[in-house]
Amino acid sequence: MKHRIQVALPVYLDGVFDYFVEGNLPEIGVRVEVKFQSRSLIGVVWSHNSNANVAENKIKSVLDVLDEEPVLSKSNQLFCENISSYYEHSLGEVVQLALPVNLRKKTAAKLEKEKVYFLVQNKEEIKTNPSAKQQTKIFDFLDKNKKIKTSDLNTNNISASSLKTLVNRKIIAFTEELKIPGLLQGKQQEAAKTLNVEQQRALHSILKQSNTFICWLLHGITGSGKTEVYLQLMSQIIASGQQVLMLVPEIGLAPQTIKRLQQRLAAKMVVLHSAMTDRERTQAWLAAKKGLVDVVIGTRSAIFTPLTRLGLIVVDEEHDLSYKQQDKLRYHARDIAVLKAKQLQVPIVLGSATPSLESLYNVQQQRYRLLSLSSRAGNARPPAWELIDLRKVPQQAGLSQPLIERMRLHLNRGEQVMLFLNRRGFSPALMCYHCGWLADCKRCDARYTLHQQLGKLICHHCDSQRTLPLICPACQQADLHPLGIGTERLEQHVTEQFSETAVIRIDKDSTRKKGVLEQKLRAIHTAEPAILIGTQMLAKGHHFPNVTLVAVVDADGMLFSSDFRAMEKGTQLLIQVGGRSGRGEKPGTVLLQTCHPEHPQIQLLLKSGYQGFAENELSTRKQLALPPYQYMALFRAEATQHDQVKQMMETLVQQFKNQLQNVAVSGPIPAVMFKRQGRYRYQILIQSDRRSSLHQLIKRLREQLNTKKGRKLARNVRWSLDVDPQEMV
Ligand SMILES: [Zn+2]
Ligand SMILES: [Zn+2]
Numbered sequence: 001m002k003h004r005i006q007v008a009l010p011v012y013l014d015g016v017f018d019y020f021v022e023g024n025l026p027e028i029g030v031r032v033e034v035k036f037q038s039r040s041l042i043g044v045v046w047s048h049n050s051n052a053n054v055a056e057n058k059i060k061s062v063l064d065v066l067d068e069e070p071v072l073s074k075s076n077q078l079f080c081e082n083i084s085s086y087y088e089h090s091l092g093e094v095v096q097l098a099l100p101v102n103l104r105k106k107t108a109a110k111l112e113k114e115k116v117y118f119l120v121q122n123k124e125e126i127k128t129n130p131s132a133k134q135q136t137k138i139f140d141f142l143d144k145n146k147k148i149k150t151s152d153l154n155t156n157n158i159s160a161s162s163l164k165t166l167v168n169r170k171i172i173a174f175t176e177e178l179k180i181p182g183l184l185q186g187k188q189q190e191a192a193k194t195l196n197v198e199q200q201r202a203l204h205s206i207l208k209q210s211n212t213f214i215c216w217l218l219h220g221i222t223g224s225g226k227t228e229v230y231l232q233l234m235s236q237i238i239a240s241g242q243q244v245l246m247l248v249p250e251i252g253l254a255p256q257t258i259k260r261l262q263q264r265l266a267a268k269m270v271v272l273h274s275a276m277t278d279r280e281r282t283q284a285w286l287a288a289k290k291g292l293v294d295v296v297i298g299t300r301s302a303i304f305t306p307l308t309r310l311g312l313i314v315v316d317e318e319h320d321l322s323y324k325q326q327d328k329l330r331y332h333a334r335d336i337a338v339l340k341a342k343q344l345q346v347p348i349v350l351g352s353a354t355p356s357l358e359s360l361y362n363v364q365q366q367r368y369r370l371l372s373l374s375s376r377a378g379n380a381r382p383p384a385w386e387l388i389d390l391r392k393v394p395q396q397a398g399l400s401q402p403l404i405e406r407m408r409l410h411l412n413r414g415e416q417v418m419l420f421l422n423r424r425g426f427s428p429a430l431m432c433y434h435c436g437w438l439a440d441c442k443r444c445d446a447r448y449t450l451h452q453q454l455g456k457l458i459c460h461h462c463d464s465q466r467t468l469p470l471i472c473p474a475c476q477q478a479d480l481h482p483l484g485i486g487t488e489r490l491e492q493h494v495t496e497q498f499s500e501t502a503v504i505r506i507d508k509d510s511t512r513k514k515g516v517l518e519q520k521l522r523a524i525h526t527a528e529p530a531i532l533i534g535t536q537m538l539a540k541g542h543h544f545p546n547v548t549l550v551a552v553v554d555a556d557g558m559l560f561s562s563d564f565r566a567m568e569k570g571t572q573l574l575i576q577v578g579g580r581s582g583r584g585e586k587p588g589t590v591l592l593q594t595c596h597p598e599h600p601q602i603q604l605l606l607k608s609g610y611q612g613f614a615e616n617e618l619s620t621r622k623q624l625a626l627p628p629y630q631y632m633a634l635f636r637a638e639a640t641q642h643d644q645v646k647q648m649m650e651t652l653v654q655q656f657k658n659q660l661q662n663v664a665v666s667g668p669i670p671a672v673m674f675k676r677q678g679r680y681r682y683q684i685l686i687q688s689d690r691r692s693s694l695h696q697l698i699k700r701l702r703e704q705l706n707t708k709k710g711r712k713l714a715r716n717v718r719w720s721l722d723v724d725p726q727e728m729v
């Protein structure tokens, strides 16, 4: 018996593809291996229908059926289809994302098992030989843990052959258990904290309607106890037999949160992180799909984990840019999480101290519901914010005199000070004072960053490196000087100024070695007086009770740039950083060094906090017809040949700018960094006040690029489409 089926394949072409299959009809959602053009591909059976326009003699047969059970459920298929049409990418590209790496290959979708050893004789009856060290070790381990898993052998230096001997002597037996990598068994070791009135209101509002889709925006100032609300909510959902998916911006920065979950929730949890192997990820994915875990915690891509009993989604720090995928299919994990919650009719909680303007706008439009936590939990008070006018005070290596005095004040009281500078390296440029030569990257429109400790110049955009020159390559004078300040230079200067105080620098460069970050964080938690220097790695999520002064070294660099979101993103980061101050018993201060103390947005932030800032910024966006008041897509293209990409983009703009009345097509605009990694980059901006019109135009554009003429036009050009772009770079 021969059946027609349709298969989703990992290709850039839209739609599904018809195949024949001999014998039993495979279930929808199982993987098959097929020939596509001349390649062998793994696809997913999408339907038992067929396309009447495809002639039977053109249809190939499936080479192999890989699964007995579907890897993608009907509801996951629908999720993929929704993402495909929202982001205007082929279904096959979405399916690629939805499957863990190993299931994109021929690997079996099976949960692995491992042997678990346990005692079968009474301990008293066993005649042990005290000189047999391995045996003693095994008995000690069993005494403590009741069982030994195969995965315990290596980590505890237990000899497999000694174990086997004991099995042969019938002292120990074994069974097989499912092996779930990274599984954490949480225990309720700590009691729930007493909630304040606002926390209670938030918790009860969500619980009262926990059987339906509502998108809640939990806006709580830093230190207001959002996590406590998540915890009590999650514990109720888990108790009712459902699963919870929690998204966090970066796992490496959330060890405290994970520890708290483990101490509070009597639940099985898996943490999906980048250090996992593909095999481990696949196993965790399968375990979640089988309903063997209660909580899945992960970054962006964890949104694709299938959860059969899903009852709640939590997106922590919903404003964070890392939720947006910045290559290939540029999805926003928060937005597709809302899509998923809606599809499955479950509640979703977006938490933030500084909600994105998109989410605040959605509250205004009554699409999301707002829950506010406006006071800090416990006895902590919000920090006081002050400005230092850099135009009026002497400064050295980025530190003004008033700041240095304030630092001494806090350090003398035995407290900690945090200096925030979002720029790694020693200095962002190297210049010859004799002839004005600047160390430029040849492949990018960018300066090399000087890394003094490495003795290197490094381009932060293409990672190209060169050794630090001793004399100017242009005029041969030994007159080279660092220009501007990075964390490395700040550290050097601070160490000179405060020779008695510990200086702890946390950035990507200083924490590259395994274990160093944990070591530095522990040092901070001893609460000895110290100066912490860091980039945004230090800003997110940490709770340092003895930090009472946070200084933002270069506030202007964070707020002012050509990107229309710079002010929003910079302000969010400022508040995040400032929120590290005064989280314990002692009151905190935040100092901003700026050359624009009178700037209206800075004034507004100081006077009325994020809420006031956001309302004002929203009305500006409305006036300027920018997102969230307009829908936007960005078409990017780049090529090593300048004329090729320019001509392609000009042709497209000409062709599409007058196609739809309510869609504006503008460009081609050279990218802010025009040349990067040896490629010239242009953008076309597509905007509309109606989402359906925006999509209509994008569809036409994609169709055009898929024609023979379009492919010729785009030859040697890399292009990509970004719906709801977050950065205009
Ligand atoms: Zn660097
Ligand atoms: Zn020179």
Ligand SMILES: [Zn+2]
Pocket (backbone or CB within 6 Å): 441, 442, 443, 444, 446, 459, 460, 461, 462, 463, 464, 677
């Ligand atoms: Zn470069």
